[in-house]
Amino acid sequence: MRQHNLSRVLHALADEGALSRAEVAGRIGLTRAAVSTLVDELLRGGLLSERGPGRSGSVGRPGSQLVLADQGPCGFGAEIGVDHLTVCAMDLRGAVRARIDHRMGPGGHEPGAVLAELTGLLERLAAEAATHRLWPAGLAVAVPGLVARGTATVTRAPNLGWREVDLAPLLPSGQGPLTVDNEANFGALAELWEERGAAGNGSFVHVSARIGIGAAIVVDGAVLRGAHGFAGELGHVPVRPGGPPCPCGARGCLETYAGEAALLRAAGLAPGTEPGGRTGELAERCAARDAVALRAVRQAGSALGIALSGAVNLLDPHQVVIGGSLAELSPWLLPPVRRELARRTMLTAGGRTTATPVTGSLIGPAGPLLGAARSAVRGALDTPARLLTAPGGGAML
Amino acid sequence: MRQHNLSRVLHALADEGALSRAEVAGRIGLTRAAVSTLVDELLRGGLLSERGPGRSGSVGRPGSQLVLADQGPCGFGAEIGVDHLTVCAMDLRGAVRARIDHRMGPGGHEPGAVLAELTGLLERLAAEAATHRLWPAGLAVAVPGLVARGTATVTRAPNLGWREVDLAPLLPSGQGPLTVDNEANFGALAELWEERGAAGNGSFVHVSARIGIGAAIVVDGAVLRGAHGFAGELGHVPVRPGGPPCPCGARGCLETYAGEAALLRAAGLAPGTEPGGRTGELAERCAARDAVALRAVRQAGSALGIALSGAVNLLDPHQVVIGGSLAELSPWLLPPVRRELARRTMLTAGGRTTATPVTGSLIGPAGPLLGAARSAVRGALDTPARLLTAPGGGAML
Missing domain, CATH: 3.30.420.40 (ATPase, nucleotide binding domain)
Structure with a gap:
């Protein structure tokens, strides 16, 4: 129980940055005295440090702010x-x-x-x-x-x-x-922890594209893992059941339209020897209004929107966040994604039809x-x- | 707290049917004495009755079985x-x-x-x-x-x-x-509560077809509701993005291939004035090896399998259960559903590729x-x- 309470103090500070003892007590629902004992142990252990009014004076003065240690x-x-x-x-x-x-x-x-x-x-x-x-x-x-x-x-x-x-x-x-x-x-967890605002209140689909296209489904702040841990395989959701063959053995999977290799090929860029490095080049061509590049991204966005329409109909998330390398293409990719979602999802609220919001991740490839x-x-x-x-x-x- | 413990006694008996006081204590982690006090209150209130060895003798004898009241x-x-x-x-x-x-x-x-x-x-x-x-x-x-x-x-x-x-x-x-x-x-909750065995350990997709096609997504025993309560709209997952128009405004939704109206039309049965009553007739025709009916059900199964492939790739459930009126068509519908899932889902276990099991609901339309x-x-x-x-x-x- 004491370990659990020590942990709650640490998490409160991780979430908020800096708090006084009284604020910690308020957040975790313990008495001021109990929190002081816990904080003293954590200070002695070097896991916290103290700053503000109380810093150089008496440890534990009301105004002093606690922060997690940076060592x-x-x-x-x-x-x-x-x-x-x-x-x-x-x-x-x-x-x-x-x-x-x-x-x-x-x-x-x-x-x-x-x-x-x-x-x-x-x-x-x-x-x-x-x-x-x-x-x-x-x-x-x-x-x-x-x-x-x-x-x-x-x-x-x-x-x-x-x-x-x-x-x-x-x-x-x-x-x-x-x-x-x-x-x-x-x-997706980075999106949740680093950019809480962007993630709405914590139920979202987070698309994470690199070479392939994956997704994480976050429900009430937790990743939905699936029975075997394999949930989120958005890249192999069928877009056109008779479409191009996919290395997975199926046909018409999302990756055959919007995976990196397909996207570069459609844009007239050879996949080349360095996978992962060419989405930036594609974004530059789109910014320069290259018609072939724009069409390739539009078609990929449309396929992504079709696959995401299935996901949104099934999951009803608050939001869809596009991360990974596709996030670099947001200005050209998101309009066709939004168009398909508006057309293909059943969501209505208060009698008005409103589509699930789609945004590009602000975190990027890291x-x-x-x-x-x-x-x-x-x-x-x-x-x-x-x-x-x-x-x-x-x-x- | 006492209310909570009374409730736990009641739920233990609802789950197990009949238990002795000692078995109730073991299941809910309270002492025998505490359980006896709770049970006495529930017996006095008429919510339990007692049977077995202790029934006509001294109330509370070790061997007596408790059951919920049927009044x-x-x-x-x-x-x-x-x-x-x-x-x-x-x-x-x-x-x-x-x-x-x-x-x-x-x-x-x-x-x-x-x-x-x-x-x-x-x-x-x-x-x-x-x-x-x-x-x-x-x-x-x-x-x-x-x-x-x-x-x-x-x-x-x-x-x-x-x-x-x-x-x-x-x-x-x-x-x-x-x-x-x-x-x-x-x-889906009926499937979970009435047929626990069939539902695996409680993470499954339950298809519930009537006039339209809905689904419930059960994760660890709880229905996934979605941000607005609208999760599970399997009927509007895109199967072929340029397919037939759907009353929802989109094209090629699952319902346009496997909804009751589409299925009856493909089988040469007029939708008629009494919706909901003709799936049995279709099943009879399939049993009689009517080629048109068999082809219609096979095509609907294929579309259902494509939409479910998306769902399985996203959710990785233990199992898919087909309920509602489509359950009546299981012998002819499930093979094409399983074929599409085997082809289009990424699930592997222990190096062998195994598809997510698909079964017909045993509960039926009730x-x-x-x-x-x-x-x-x-x-x-x-x-x-x-x-x-x-x-x-x-x-x-």
Whole structure:
């Protein structure tokens, strides 16, 4: 129970930034005295610091503001992409304090080699974090594939050619608990945590496009994972059942119209050897009013709108957020998406027909990485006992 | 807290049928002594009865079995259909003790007239229930339309021609709290409560076809309602975006291929003046190997499979259950549905590709009515104080 209350104090400060003891007490529904005891323990453990009127005077004066520490435990986030590996360290306040980007050559996604590379990056990240007096209290890894619910096993990642790869034995131990999840889910969580306003009150569909197209379905602030952990496969929703063949084996999936390869091909841009890098070029052509590029994006938007019409009819979310690389194309992509939704969804309110709002993500392509790091931070805040006694915390001295 | 514990005793018995005091204690995690006090109060209030070894001897002997009373409070369920009104009374044990079916003439769905008719039926039902010493402790009404979340207002019911109809002022008061919900949601809850085995562990998509095609999405045992209460509109998921026009204004919605009117037309059966009554005839023709009927059902199954592929890719349910009138066509409808799902969904498990199981509902067309009545019963079990002091209960004497 005490652990639970310590955790609630930490989460209150993570959500609000800075609070007085009285404000913490009000938020979590404990007495001022109980909160003072908890706060003292967290201050001694180095997880909080104090600023404002009380800072240099008597600790605990009413006006003093508490904030989470910017030293000590932090969350490590990692993203495995088709063409890149990225890792970052986020402190308890949510600031990214170190980040390493690594570009991978074409081909060669053998799991052992990729994870050895990632392990090296994480060790470099730990060394860099240590110079800021930060140590990893948890690691979360975003992958472009399906992850079996509650495990670290990638069941299937078609764009990496992975099947049934358990990441746990291939990653460094000693960086705290490991979480592995689909990049779309972490992208949606970033949207929820970093941009709460944009996410409405927390029921939305978050489209996360890279090479493929995934989505996360957030219902009342939680990701809907599905029976096996495979929910959100928007890229394989049928758009035209007799349409072009998809690598998944079906025909006319959304990815065959709006996946990166299809989109670049329709725009007359060769997919090339560097996947992921050419959406910006496409956006430039659209901005320059290139007719072929505009038509390609319009058609992709239309296909996306048809697939999303199915999702909105089924789920009735407050909002649809387009993230990932498609977000760069928002000015040209969103109008046809909205047109299809207005035409094909049953939503009515107060007798007037209003379509579900569609917006581009403001976070951009860093979403999955930030969501992963934030998830590691939040996991750490759930278990204060671990933070108070762990290496480098200087706790309980 | 005591009310909450009384309610837990009642729900334990509703779930299990008959339990000894010790078994109740084990299930709800209270001491034997605490449970005995609660049980005594419920026995005095007439909400439980006792049978088995202890029945005629000393009350409370270890071996005696407790069951919910089959007299006293009951739940009233009602269903408003395009061509019928049905009402029933379900006792606390889940048995339907009275039911009245009323066939409506063609046309004429003016809300005031329909609800006056329904009020008359509910009054007759109350009179019949009284002859079994049952009184209504709650009323739940299933409607073929969208109901605004948390209200008794039908926002839109296209097949009735209703928009923004608040049922509360038009129904009898004095039958306990009123709940109004979409028939598909009540149908799914019936599947969950009456046929738990069939529903897997409680995450499934339940298709509920009548004139239109609705669905309920059940996640971990709860209906996903959506931001406005409009989730589950499977009938308007696009199957072929340029397909036939749908009364909703879009093109190629599932209903234009597998809705009752489309299905009967494709089978060469005129939709006729009595909607809802001809699926049985179609099933007979299929059983007699009528080629036109078989092709019509196969095409409808294919369209249903395409729309469900989208739903399964997005939601990853344990199972899909086909209820409502389409359940009658299961032998001919399910093979094409399964074929499309096998082709178009990404689900893999243990390296083998396995499609999400699809089954026909065993409850049949009574699902929404039974789900509504059961919902009224469960609502009553949530508030034992009301049951212990209400008319006819003979409580606290």
